[in-house]
Amino acid sequence: MPKSRKKKDQDAIEYLEQNHINWFPGHMNKALKEIKKNLKMVNIIIEVRDARAPMASGNKGSYSHTGDKPYIIVFNKTNLAEPETVKKWEKWLTEQNESFIFLNALDKAGAKKLVDKAKKVLHDHRLKSNANLELNKNQKIKMMILGLPNTGKSTLINKLANRSATKAAATPGQTRNQIWVKVGQEIELLDTPGVMPPRIPDQTHGLWLAAIHAIPDHIVSPEDSACFLIRHLIKKQSIGFKEQYKFDTSPKDLIEALDHIGKVRGCLQKGGLINYDQVYNLVLNDFRKGHLGPTSFESP
Ligand SMILES: Nc1nc2c(ncn2[C@@H]2O[C@H](COP(=O)(O)OP(=O)(O)OP(=O)(O)O)[C@@H](O)[C@H]2O)c(=O)[nH]1
Ligand SMILES: [Mg+2]
Numbered sequence: 001m002p003k004s005r006k007k008k009d010q011d012a013i014e015y016l017e018q019n020h021i022n023w024f025p026g027h028m029n030k031a032l033k034e035i036k037k038n039l040k041m042v043n044i045i046i047e048v049r050d051a052r053a054p055m056a057s058g059n060k061g062s063y064s065h066t067g068d069k070p071y072i073i074v075f076n077k078t079n080l081a082e083p084e085t086v087k088k089w090e091k092w093l094t095e096q097n098e099s100f101i102f103l104n105a106l107d108k109a110g111a112k113k114l115v116d117k118a119k120k121v122l123h124d125h126r127l128k129s130n131a132n133l134e135l136n137k138n139q140k141i142k143m144m145i146l147g148l149p150n151t152g153k154s155t156l157i158n159k160l161a162n163r164s165a166t167k168a169a170a171t172p173g174q175t176r177n178q179i180w181v182k183v184g185q186e187i188e189l190l191d192t193p194g195v196m197p198p199r200i201p202d203q204t205h206g207l208w209l210a211a212i213h214a215i216p217d218h219i220v221s222p223e224d225s226a227c228f229l230i231r232h233l234i235k236k237q238s239i240g241f242k243e244q245y246k247f248d249t250s251p252k253d254l255i256e257a258l259d260h261i262g263k264v265r266g267c268l269q270k271g272g273l274i275n276y277d278q279v280y281n282l283v284l285n286d287f288r289k290g291h292l293g294p295t296s297f298e299s300p
Contacts, residue, residue, distance in 0.1 A: 021206030023219045024198045027176055031193040034178055036065050041142060042190060044070040044118050048147035048156060050212050051081040051102055053297045054089050056205035057148050057214060059197050070125045072099045072117055076152040077212075079104040085296035092300035105156035115160070115187065118143060141187045148214045149173050149194025157181050157189045166191045170288070172216050208297040213288050226280035229287055230257050233295070240293015244286060 045066050050057040054075055073093075078086055086102055093100050101117050103110035118141055145153045149172030157166055158181075165181040167174055175193045182188055196215070200206045207228040210220035217225070233241040234257060237250055246264055251257035261267070262274030265282055269275040286292050 021200055021203055021210070021215065021220055022198075023196050023215050025173075027173075027193060028195045031178075031195050032062060035063070035144070035146065035192055035195075038144065038178065038190065039066060039069065042069070042144040043139070044072065044122055044141065044143050046072050046074055046114070046118070046143050046145045048074045048076050048145060048151045048153045050148070050151050050214065051075040051078040051086060051089075052212055052295060053205070053208045054093075055298060056202070056208050057151060057212070059146075059148055059195060062195055062197055063146060070099070070118075070121045072101065072114070072121055074114060074147075074156065075100060075102040076105050076156065078102045078110075079106070080290045080294060082294045082296040085299050088300050103156075105152045105159050108159055108162075111156055111159040114156070115141070142190070143187070144190045144192065146192055147194060148196060148209070150212070150214050151194065153194065154191055157191050160187070160189065170213070172214055211284070211287060211297075213284075217284075222277070222280040222284055226283045227254055227258075230254055230283060232297070233292065236295070238293055238295065240291070240295070244292055 045063065047058070047060070047063065058073070075081075075086075075089070090100075090102065099117070099121050101114055103113055105111055122139075122141065145157060147153050150170070152168075154166045154168035154175055158164055158168055161181050161183045166179050172194060175191055177193070179191045180188055181191060194214070196209075200209070206215065206220065207225060209215045210217075210225040211229045211232075230241075231254055234251055234254070241247075242250060245257075245261045247257075247260060251260060258276060258279050259274055261283065262276065262279045265279070267275045267278035267282060283292075287295070
């Protein structure tokens, strides 16, 4: 057994503690400064997170300077999360008095729900601050869209604008500069580069974020993220995982799963040996495309 696989068969988290996961390149620091500078130009903040990891994909700490601006948390990619876990989060967040919405930015109707929510939150905010409601009735909705990389900020903006106004793609760190996008006469959206927390305190969260691809594969290797993910799917007895790779019975451990996937999907090298690097990339790609069924990493 190769040394690295032996290591994976120990506790992956313990191993990663020594190789702390962090990703805060210069462009994120610059993005944070620009976010701060442009705050006065918007009247509502939208923080986009990933519904599969509602807390770990948050970054409220970095946005604390938003003060008392109306603030909505969008939990995106709900189509990739476990429906029953989403329900639990909805209940819990409601109890916390949080302004939030779960949606799927690839779905127009879902994206539009955000506009209604923003109107309501703005209205409530004006009521609370005793603002002149008549004067504010025709005020534009200027939203600043923030969040971790790859959570779907640009996709959500494009869906609302009904055009490809800002570049969206499946790799984290696509958006490098802020860009204003107009939606009709009433709404203006400010797309911002994805920003990670300067430090990820919990390494398990780092691995979740790597699996959902908020952190790129050159920071957490595909081997580390894939092995962690497979362990998670085995523990959850994921039906989607079993079906995708044609397991007759649930694999009992990581090694059995890796060998089986390698054989079934033809990830082989010379001499018929399994090419594990191919297996890691295959599983990560399948997961990120939603081919392994709905998966949640955390519950309230
Ligand atoms: N399944 C699914 N995929 C989504 C959803 N929203 C966005 N995506 C995909 O997620 C990937 C990242 O989307 P982007 O909109 O570029 O993400 P971003 O937050 O702007 O990323 P950065 O600019 O890197 O910060 C793209 O491949 C999108 O197609 C969603 O609700 N469901
Ligand atoms: Mg973007």
